Amino acid sequence: MKKLTAVALSVLLCSSLTLGSAYAFTDLEEGQAHAILTLKERGIVSGFDSEHFVPKGKISYAQSVQMIVKGLNLNLDHIRFIKQPLASDSYTNIPNDAWYADAFIIAHYHNLDIPKDVNPNATITREQFGHLLVQALETKGQFPLVKMYIPIKDEDQLTVDDQGTIQRLLLYKITALDGDGKFNPKGELTRGEAATWLYNAIQVLEKHRQVPQEEVVSVSIEKVNEDVNKVTLSRGMKPNGGYGLVIDSIQFQEDGQAVVRYSLRNPEPDMMYPQVITEAKAVTYVSSVYKVIAEASK
Numbered sequence: 523m524k525k526l527t528a529v530a531l532s533v534l535l536c537s538s539l540t541l542g543s544a545y546a547f548t549d550l551e552e553g554q555a556h557a558i559l560t561l562k563e564r565g566i567v568s569g570f571d572s573e574h575f576v577p578k579g580k581i582s583y584a585q586s587v588q589m590i591v592k593g594l595n596l597n598l599d600h601i602r603f604i605k606q607p608l609a610s611d612s613y614t615n616i617p618n619d620a621w622y623a624d625a626f627i628i629a630h631y632h633n634l635d636i637p638k639d640v641n642p643n644a645t646i647t648r649e650q651f652g653h654l655l656v657q658a659l660e661t662k663g664q665f666p667l668v669k670m671y672i673p674i675k676d677e678d679q680l681t682v683d684d685q686g687t688i689q690r691l692l693l694y695k696i697t698a699l700d701g702d703g704k705f706n707p708k709g710e711l712t713r714g715e716a717a718t719w720l721y722n723a724i725q726v727l728e729k730h731r732q733v734p735q736e737e738v739v740s741v742s743i744e745k746v747n748e749d750v751n752k753v754t755l756s757r758g759m760k761p762n763g764g765y766g767l768v769i770d771s772i773q774f775q776e777d778g779q780a781v782v783r784y785s786l787r788n789p790e791p792d793m794m795y796p797q798v799i800t801e802a803k804a805v806t807y808v809s810s811v812y813k814v815i816a817e818a819s820k
Contacts (some may be wrong), residue, residue, distance in 0.1 A: 534580025538560040545754060547575040554714045557721035565595045567717050577714025584622040584642035586651050587634075591625040593720045594727065596632050601794060607631070614639050617635050630655075632661050635683075649684055649707035651716060654698065656687040659723045660761050661797065665730050667693050675703040696722040737786060740766065741816045753809050755784055756803040765802040770819045772806065780812035783819045 524610060549570050550558055554577055561567045562575075566589060569575040579587075598607075609616035609623040612630045614622055622642060629636055634657050659665070672692045676678070678685055679719065680688055688705065696719050699705055714753075737757060744752040757767050766787035773781040808814055 527591075528675060530633060548573045548596070549577065550575060551577050551714055554718050557718045558714065561593065561717050561721055564593075566720070577711065577712060577717075579713045579714050580645045580710050581641060581651075581716045582599075582642065583644050583650070584620070586624075586646045586654065586711075587629050587636070588622050588625040588643075589716065589720060590630050590651075590655055590658050593724060594662065596628050598628055598631060601631060611637065615641055616736060621741060621808070631794065632658065642774060645710045646716075647707065648705065648709050648711045648715070649688065651719065652691040652697070653681075653684045653687045655719055655723050656691050656694070659727060659784055660690075661695070662727055662760075663730065664765075665763055672699070673703065674699060674705050676705060676707065680705070680707045685722060691719075692819045694726050696726065699741065701789065739784065739786075739816055739818075741782075741814060745810070746807065747772065750807050752805060753808050753814050754805050754815055755782065755801055756801060757786060758801065759799050760802045761799060762789065762795035763800050764793065764795040764796050767802045767804045769804045769806050772808065774787045774819070778811070778813055780785060780808050780814050782806060782808075782814060782816045784816060785819045 529633065547555075547562075558577070562569075567575075568743065575636070607627050607630075608618045609620070609626050612620050612627060613636070616626050620642070624660055626642075633650065634654050636654070667690065670693070672689060674692075675686065685708075689709070692699065692705075697715075740756050740758070742754045742756070744754070746752050753771065754769055757765070764787075768785045768787060770783045770785055773783070775781065786802075811815075
């Protein structure tokens with residue numbers, strides 16, 4: 523699909539958040555310069571001209587989707603289509619020839635929560651951008667999080683369905699609350715904030731890929747009756763149903779141990795899974811006279 527494999531020239535002309543020049547900006551705020559210049563070097567953002575990024579300027583919904591899709595390298599390489607997908611198949615207000623149409627198509631097939639009647643020209647809010655950014659990040663895998671709740675003073679202003687992603691946005695340290703402990707969810711996001719949040723999300727992804735992830739499988743035992751225990755093996759919560767755990771065998775040894783051997787199943791690279799948080803687990807039953815040990819199959 524030529525349309526989805528090349529960036530249209532109109533993107534360069536119509537969006538101020540696409541490829542830019544090689545010159546430094548003179549209007550960057552302290553604390554945002556490194557993030558913005560890094561994204562600029564990677565061809566993810568650009569300024570209004572060679573010297574001005576306008577970090578306090580507003581950012582539209584269309585520019586935001588384009589930037590998130592490009593920054594996190596979302597694509598359709600893993601999907602085979604019978605016919606070329608069109609933006610009008612999924613959205614009522616996205617023209618098929620718009621410079622941002624491809625980004626919205628990609629976002630749709632990655633299950634990003636974008637309303638069917640979204641206004642692409644509307645200014646995006648902090649809550650909307652944060653929600654989309656976390657959803658896009660989590661299509662890349664499962665990331666370690668400290669299990670804690672961050673109190674948000676203006677949480678009552680958050681959309682109920684977005685509360686979980688905004689909590690994770692804060693736990694990933696993509697951004698932080700202001701000095702009063704507020705998130706200001708309905709406030710308009712600035713260009714500088716959008717670039718900084720995206721940069722921080724990319725850092726979460728890149729650091730995760732650099733560190734070898736050792737899979738942890740937990741074992742819980744529940745008494746069914748005096749003779750039988752229910753044994754549950756779990757690899758924790760996963761971002762979609764493509765992750766699984768299968769019990770291959772149970773070896774009963776003379777020393778009184780029951781060795782439960784298991785295999786892990788990961789998402790197929792050419793499959794698309796609904797992004798629903800699911801626990802990957804398996805259950806078996808073992809005589810209560812045995813001490814259960816779980817081991818990965820070789």
